[in-house]
Amino acid sequence: MVVADAVLDMPPKARTGRKARSLGLLGSRLAVGAFILVTVVVVLAPVLAPYGAADIAGAPALPPGTAGHWLGTDDAGRDLLSRALYGARTSWLCALAIVALGALIGGLVGVIAGERGGVVDTVLMRTTDAFLALPAPVLAVAVVAALGAGLTHTLIAVSIVWWPYYARIVRGEVRALAARPHVEAARLAGAGRFSITVRHLLPGVIPSTIVAASQDVGNVVLTLAALSFLGLGAAAPAAELGGDTARNLSYLLQYWWIPVVPGIAVGLLSLIATASGDGVNTLFRRR
Numbered sequence: 001m002v003v004a005d006a007v008l009d010m011p012p013k014a015r016t017g018r019k020a021r022s023l024g025l026l027g028s029r030l031a032v033g034a035f036i037l038v039t040v041v042v043v044l045a046p047v048l049a050p051y052g053a054a055d056i057a058g059a060p061a062l063p064p065g066t067a068g069h070w071l072g073t074d075d076a077g078r079d080l081l082s083r084a085l086y087g088a089r090t091s092w093l094c095a096l097a098i099v100a101l102g103a104l105i106g107g108l109v110g111v112i113a114g115e116r117g118g119v120v121d122t123v124l125m126r127t128t129d130a131f132l133a134l135p136a137p138v139l140a141v142a143v144v145a146a147l148g149a150g151l152t153h154t155l156i157a158v159s160i161v162w163w164p165y166y167a168r169i170v171r172g173e174v175r176a177l178a179a180r181p182h183v184e185a186a187r188l189a190g191a192g193r194f195s196i197t198v199r200h201l202l203p204g205v206i207p208s209t210i211v212a213a214s215q216d217v218g219n220v221v222l223t224l225a226a227l228s229f230l231g232l233g234a235a236a237p238a239a240e241l242g243g244d245t246a247r248n249l250s251y252l253l254q255y256w257w258i259p260v261v262p263g264i265a266v267g268l269l270s271l272i273a274t275a276s277g278d279g280v281n282t283l284f285r286r287r
Contacts, residue, residue: 102166
């Protein structure tokens with residue numbers, strides 16, 4: 001009752017602001033929950049999918065709503081819902097792996113550059129700038145073209161070009177943290193570089209890295225879909241959203257659902273990833 005009375009005694013603007021903050025926090029948690037739910041769904045795709053990704057499950061080009069095929073079938077009679085689930089599984093898990101690897105490599109480079117300074121910092125940051133000078137998708141296409149088309153080569157190519165962004169973020173955070181009074185006190189107390197890095201620098205870097213990584217998953221999903229659309233992903237009949245969209249694009253006017261279903265799946269994955277990244281950012285800022 002006391003709390004209720006206190007809320008009622010607040011000015012209208014204060015109550016409106018508090019309600020907006022509460023709704024914003026709820027929306028952030030729902031966004032993060034959607035991210036977790038999508039991750040669980042795509043991991044369990046082999047269990048949830050009605051058919052296998054390459055199974056000939058029905059007649060060719062069945063429309064959406066057909067019994068046993070909620071999203072219809074493609075030109076070969078393969079269930080589009082099953083292929084969308086398997087394709088989303090590939091895209092989502094690959095995106096998470098690339099972001100994690102990029103954050104790990106870039107974080108390591110950034111910590112070393114920010115903590116060491118001097119010549120080491122200059123060399124590492126100029127190398128990072130060299131990678132940032134070219135757009136990541138273009139550089140990834142060049143790497144895949146050199147290695148050869150295939151999902152594994154695409155993952156390697158995107159991972160190679162995705163770490164500089166994190167190196168810049170972490171290096172800036174480390175340089176800022178290194179000037180904090182508690183770090184200076186630890187240095188004056190005789191703590192070694194490794195101890196200062198592990199106990200004082202890394203804990204301050206991790207939150208910003210998590211926020212950046214969560215906001216980056218959607219970009220990686222779109223990049224992988226674009227490379228697959230260009231024919232640089234997994235070969236048919238493997239289920240991959242970008243590749244399925246490209247291979248079925250010729251059916252757009254006659255059997256529109258065949259290329260549209262994987263395209264919508266790409267859009268939904270990117271949307272959920274972006275909203276979840278914003279939610280993670282909001283949750284960390286409220287702490």
